[in-house]
Amino acid sequence: MNSVAAVKKELDKIGVAYVENALMSAHTTFRIGGPAMLYIRPENQDKLVGAARIIQGAGLPMVTIGKGSNLLVSDAGYQGAILSTEGLTDVSISENIVTCACGASVTGAAVIARDRGLSGMEFLYGIPGSAAGAVYMNAGAYGGEIADILTSSTYYDMETGAVAALTAADHGFEYRNSIYRSNSKRIILSAVFELKPGQHAEIRSAMEDYMYRRKTKQPLEYPSAGSVFKRYPGRYTGQMIEECGLKGRSVGGAQVSEKHAGFIVNRGGATAADVLGLIEIIKEAVAHKFGVEIECEMIYLA
Ligand SMILES: Cc1cc2nc3c(=O)[nH]c(=O)nc-3n(C[C@H](O)[C@H](O)[C@H](O)COP(=O)(O)OP(=O)(O)OC[C@H]3O[C@@H](n4cnc5c(N)ncnc54)[C@H](O)[C@@H]3O)c2cc1C
Known part of the structure; x- marks a missing residue:
């Protein structure tokens, strides 16, 4: 029995739900990502720990994710188990x-x-x-x-x-x-x-103010993973990208947001390769114009 089959059998025994070959585009806010061998969704802490022990025991690679809002998953997907915490919401x-x-x-x-x-x-x-x-x-x-x-x-x-x-x-x-x-x-x-x-x-008024600022400054109308890059000390990364003339620049379906240059948005059908290609263009342009190396905040899962 291969490790996936062994994991499935043990998950069935402890009553933990899973999906095989689950497209990660359905589990990331970027709406990008190929299939994960197993997408596992425990409903409580004991089952989460139980599932982790099973996956570990079978020697299958594993990553735990939350809402997938800071993740770019490879187009080839993930050759292992994704342990989702979406069922643990108390x-x-x-x-x-x-x-x-x-x-x-x-x-x-x-x-x-x-x-x-x-x-x-x-x-x-x-x-x-x-x-x-x-x-x-x-x-x-x-x-x-x-x-x-x-x-x-x-x-x-x-x-x-x-x-x-x-x-x-x-x-x-x-x-x-x-x-x-x-x-x-x-x-x-x-x-x-x-x-x-x-x-x-x-408290309410502060929250409304923050939401207003998000809605007016961030491209919430398109799928994204939020700010792609970390802030560079003393500088706004989005502003540096804008000053490189990259607002609106696209690779395939991935685009530097026209609203906020710190965001890359999925304008439809973007692949992880498109996003990675665009990130390289941005990094090179910023290094060339400002002489600094910017780092990704978003996490790449391959
Ligand atoms: C529109 C938009 C706006 C955003 N605005 C902000 C913002 O203002 N400030 C900000 O900081 N971020 C922002 N983000 C980014 C993101 O929402 C945050 O980084 C958030 O904290 C990620 O949480 P998540 O559950 O989605 O994590 P995921 O993206 O699912 O995972 C992120 C990392 O955490 C790890 N992880 C998740 N859960 C666990 C766990 N239980 N145990 C161990 N590791 C775990 C994952 O393996 C991964 O490496 C924004 C994103 C979007 C799309």
Whole structure:
């Protein structure tokens, strides 16, 4: 029996749903990506950990994903198992502490917090990611970032086979980076945030302002993975790209957004190869004009 067949048999035994040859274009906000051998969708933490143990035991490559909003998946797809957290969406609140399961929407959590009169998550409103994806990336916007509010996270450690926790200080947060990015053996299970009591009207107004800014400045009408590049210290990357005259530049179906040059959008039928080709053009142009090397924020999965 090959490893995929063995994994399927064991997943059936523990009652975890999966799809074979699942097109990743259906599971990424870019709407790009070929088939994953197995797309696995556990519905709770025990099943997620159980599924991870099975995949690991079978020696199949594995990647855990959230909402696929920071991912570019290869046109050839992924030769292994994608473990999705989309079934783990619980958000619970006790006083000013918000606990999110790994797959919970951060925008949804910000709304729940707002409705309980808790301030601190406003900046997350409009970010289309999961709690774990946001912790992994140290997601941020409008002057806030995950590092400001996270108090701890739990994870499944594939090296030890145990569930463990990290305190805020253990996360090694940097700009769009956390310790999880350098350790692919850890699957984030949950995240705990500490917020402050606030005025509902003020929280709502900040969130509406951020959403207004997103809608007016970002190309939300097209599929994308958000800002493709990290901010270059002291510079707006989107502005540098615009100054290179690249707004609207296309490769196949991928285009430098006409609205915000920091975004690459899928204008229809874009492939990962198109996006990668466009990224090379942008990097070369920025290096030539400004003498700096810009780095991708978005993660490429092949
Ligand atoms: C329109 C748009 C606007 C955006 N605006 C912002 C913004 O303002 N600020 C910002 O920071 N980002 C922004 N993003 C990018 C993106 O939404 C964030 O990076 C988000 O935090 C990614 O979460 P996700 O669940 O989609 O992660 P995914 O894209 O699914 O995964 C991202 C990475 O996290 C890893 N990962 C996910 N879940 C787990 C887990 N449980 N355990 C271990 N690793 C895991 C994946 O393997 C992958 O490497 C935007 C994206 C879009 C499309």
